[in-house]
Amino acid sequence: MADELEARVPMASRYEDERIAYIDYKPDLPKEHPHRVTHPCRYHQVLNHQISNDSPLRTLYSWEPLREFLRRMMGYDTFYRSECPHLALTAKVAGKGDTDGWHFDGNDVVFSLLLRASEGGGRFEYVPNLRTPECENYDAVAEVFSGASNRVRCADLKIGDLNVFQGDQTLHRVSPVEGDHQRIVGLFSYDREPGTNFGVPYIADLRRRLPA
Template sequence: MSSLKEIVNTKQYNLNENSFREYCKSTLDQQGVLVLDNFLNPSAIQQIIQEGEASQHLAYFCQQSHSAYLTPPDDSFPAQHPQNQQVISSKGCITDDQIGQNSPLRCVYDAEDFRQFLCYVLGEESLYEYADPLSSINLHYARANEELGWHFDNSSFAITLLVQKPEGGGAFEYVKDARNSSQGDMNYPLVKSILDAKTQGTTLTMEPGALVLFRGRDSLHRVTPVKGDTTRMLVVLAYNSQPGIALSKFAQETFYGRSAKPAELNH
């Protein structure tokens, strides 16, 4: 599969059509999330699943304890304050350099039509790949009982493709505008209520092949524990609004269990 038309359902989604772009942009601006079901063609989904299953033994699996704000512990707050209250995230991940050169994922990620569509919808002037060889395309695995705990994203947007659903669980839940980071309002009472399961999130319904754009910097979100023997597979397509950006060595080692060699960084 070497062309976008082979991989993406362009009959339903014309990425170059102005009215469609405007619909997507307004939906994301108003709701903080955009779901395009059946974005990938069935044959592309199957190829990605096969690639994912063949590469799963390469994945870095880890379990991490963290706060919803993804910040280090702050001794000026009590342990059970939402600034410090810990949740668990557990998953596996293969990195960009472990994605095949002929993978449909690489074709979609690199396609100029797709990137220009994203720029319009996200309100970005340009989008660039990461300057390290690990971070641009990541395939995430969640096996039985693995999950993502409640958290806010550090980035202003996330772009994902659901590849395979588990038999149960693995649901994406979110609470829109749970804080206002630009104003420094962490909204501790609401976050505490969510962490203590007194306030419920909205469940996002999606099927394999769905493209999801999500603004998670101020919307608290999680993925519930997976149930059953079928692994949840989700692809993260990561871009930057500036060229030459690489994840720090610490971030690479935290997320991927290794870091890129200096000679592998793009300058």
């Protein structure tokens, strides 16, 4: 799987920009507000449509017992694979200095499969249930951004580990990769509602990401 994804890197989109932690932009909030604070984000992302139908990674994503296993584990009544043509199944390939800035995901659950590990850095850091649908908990988000929070955990992922997280409530990031080995993860997106498509804001973002 790692070899296949590595071979796709020349056609992958390169993201190299600052990002806010949220899906929606709120330009009316003050610049220092956690909703507007940005963090560096740098990686190659192999998009859904760039991963072939007979790829082992897609075979795993399409495998019904895995979806059903995750549904039961999460305790949800319904659990669907995303239908986004770009972001349903992707892979991120991160080299030296690449990182994923603090953010919440736009879908309910992400399942990542670590395929290649970096020598150092590239750690998945997270704060479970930092926000709820009722409460954004901006003070706690600001504390994480300032580096002073004692709620940040780090998943010690080894190659082949499955990492399942509620990315819409769990603030998370990937720390900068150190050393010459790339970090490669497969990313599987799920939602409790059927037919997820990440929609216009994501697509606009995606256009920005595409190489000129």
